[in-house]
Amino acid sequence: MSIRILRSFAVLLGSAGICVAATVGGGGTEAPAPGELGGPTTGLSPTEMGTWLAGEAQFDRAFHIADGVGTPEFNAESCRACHRDPVLGGAGGLELNVSRFGFDNGGLGPFQDLPGGQGLSKLRPPMINDRENYPVQADVFEQRQTPSLFGLGLLESIPEANILANEDPGDSNGDGIFGVARVLMIDGLPEVGRFGWKSQVPTLEDFVRDAMAGEAGITTPSVGRGFALSADADSVADPEFSEAEVDEMAFYLENLGPPLRVGSVAPEVVQGEILFTALLCSTCHIPNINGAVDPVFAYTDLLLHDVMPTDYRGMEEPGAGNGMFRTPPLWGIRHSAPYMHDGRARGLREAILAHESEGQASSDAFVLLSESEQSALIAFLRDL
Numbered sequence: 001m002s003i004r005i006l007r008s009f010a011v012l013l014g015s016a017g018i019c020v021a022a023t024v025g026g027g028g029t030e031a032p033a034p035g036e037l038g039g040p041t042t043g044l045s046p047t048e049m050g051t052w053l054a055g056e057a058q059f060d061r062a063f064h065i066a067d068g069v070g071t072p073e074f075n076a077e078s079c080r081a082c083h084r085d086p087v088l089g090g091a092g093g094l095e096l097n098v099s100r101f102g103f104d105n106g107g108l109g110p111f112q113d114l115p116g117g118q119g120l121s122k123l124r125p126p127m128i129n130d131r132e133n134y135p136v137q138a139d140v141f142e143q144r145q146t147p148s149l150f151g152l153g154l155l156e157s158i159p160e161a162n163i164l165a166n167e168d169p170g171d172s173n174g175d176g177i178f179g180v181a182r183v184l185m186i187d188g189l190p191e192v193g194r195f196g197w198k199s200q201v202p203t204l205e206d207f208v209r210d211a212m213a214g215e216a217g218i219t220t221p222s223v224g225r226g227f228a229l230s231a232d233a234d235s236v237a238d239p240e241f242s243e244a245e246v247d248e249m250a251f252y253l254e255n256l257g258p259p260l261r262v263g264s265v266a267p268e269v270v271q272g273e274i275l276f277t278a279l280l281c282s283t284c285h286i287p288n289i290n291g292a293v294d295p296v297f298a299y300t301d302l303l304l305h306d307v308m309p310t311d312y313r314g315m316e317e318p319g320a321g322n323g324m325f326r327t328p329p330l331w332g333i334r335h336s337a338p339y340m341h342d343g344r345a346r347g348l349r350e351a352i353l354a355h356e357s358e359g360q361a362s363s364d365a366f367v368l369l370s371e372s373e374q375s376a377l378i379a380f381l382r383d384l
């Protein structure tokens with residue numbers, strides 16, 4: 001009886017909009033409020049808030065052997081294990097990078113995936129999958145850094161046409177910058193990829209299935225879009241994560257609020273913004289694209305570009321060749337060091353200097369700036 005009264009009191013508080021923070025997850029953490037980093041988008045109804053918290057708890061949850069963790073290979077026991085910096089849903093340090101591998105015949109090509117795909121798991125029981133005895137040995141590897149997930153629902157809301165409008169596959173304006181959308185075939189129909197360093201996944205719900213499989217070795221019900229692992233080789237009955245749980249986690253990601261700008265009007269920041277355009281940064285890191293309702297200020301075109309050295313050897317996928325990566329959003333960039341797909345840049349200055357090929361003109365122009373101009377550009381980036 002008393003428990004029931006307590007419960008209805010909590011519901012009342014929730015519907016009055018007083019109580020937004022709640023104790024969730026294995027860590028017993030307090031969820032940030034709307035508008036705070038790691039909190040939900042503003043304007044969720046009490047019911048939606050309940051779903052968001054349930055999804056956050058799934059994201060924070062540690063999966064055990066009895067829950068089916070592992071295929072039996074896996075990278076970590078939870079989403080939180082990597083997406084945690086500076087709060088749940090954030091980025092991860094170098095030690096949390098994941099690795100991809102393949103065979104490119106010593107750089108001569110053609111690139112080919114080895115059996116089992118590109119993912120090289122971090123954790124696995126010894127003597128499974130017999131990878132030591134592959135007919136050819138992997139000779140090309142790529143590190144992938146854990147990006148932050150704040151505001152991804154807004155990127156998902158951008159209509160495809162608004163992304164395609166910025167493509168320039170033939171460099172028609174001769175600025176040395178191309179830009180192509182990643183087009184994936186889903187159920188036989190083309191769809192623009194938006195998520196992952198090579199834009200290899202179109203929606204957040206697809207990413208939940210993909211990450212549950214690839215990161216945690218947890219099976220999910222398949223919906224035919226090609227991202228679910230619906231059966232694995234451990235002893236727990238499949239699916240190990242229900243459709244309702246997939247939906248909750250997707251809702252959490254879709255409504256995880258964007259990072260807020262510092263919003264400084266200091267002369268240095270204002271000067272940095274002018275330089276950002278002058279150095280062509282804004283050609284790829286487009287300040288905003290129109291979303292479903294409002295412009296989304298994420299500083300990305302969601303297109304693939306090659307900013308890697310010409311002798312770079314990495315992964316290839318259909319529609320995303322060697323060295324092609326999605327322009328990463330720069331909102332909240334101050335929270336997510338290290339930088340670049342492999343985390344090879346410790347800070348923002350190093351990240352800018354690491355731009356070659358399509359980004360060469362930008363990094364060359366950066367080198368020619370005075371020291372105070374360089375600091376101004378960095379100050380602007382740290383304001384985003």
Ligand code: HEC
Nearest residue numbers: 075076078079082144145146147195196197207211212215
């Ligand atoms: C071992 C570390 C690790 C774990 C555990 C992990 N992730 Fe990630 N996450 C990454 C990395 C690395 C990437 C980039 C992968 C790529 O593009 O190759 C990523 C990318 C993502 C993205 C796309 C982000 C973007 O900007 O496009 C989403 C969404 C995501 N993860 C969700 C999840 C969910 C949900 C879970 C739990 C099921 C999870 N991740 C568990 C490391 C991890």
Ligand code: HEC
Nearest residue numbers: 279280281284305325326327328339340341351358359362
């Ligand atoms: C040709 C398109 C292009 C131009 C021009 C460009 N960038 Fe980038 N930028 C990219 C791509 C693509 C990456 C990701 C590369 C990788 O992951 O290895 C990137 C990565 C970054 C990162 C690291 C982001 C992260 O999350 O790791 C920062 C910071 C950055 N760029 C800032 C700038 C600035 C400042 C300029 C101008 C001086 C600039 N970029 C010019 C395409 C571009």
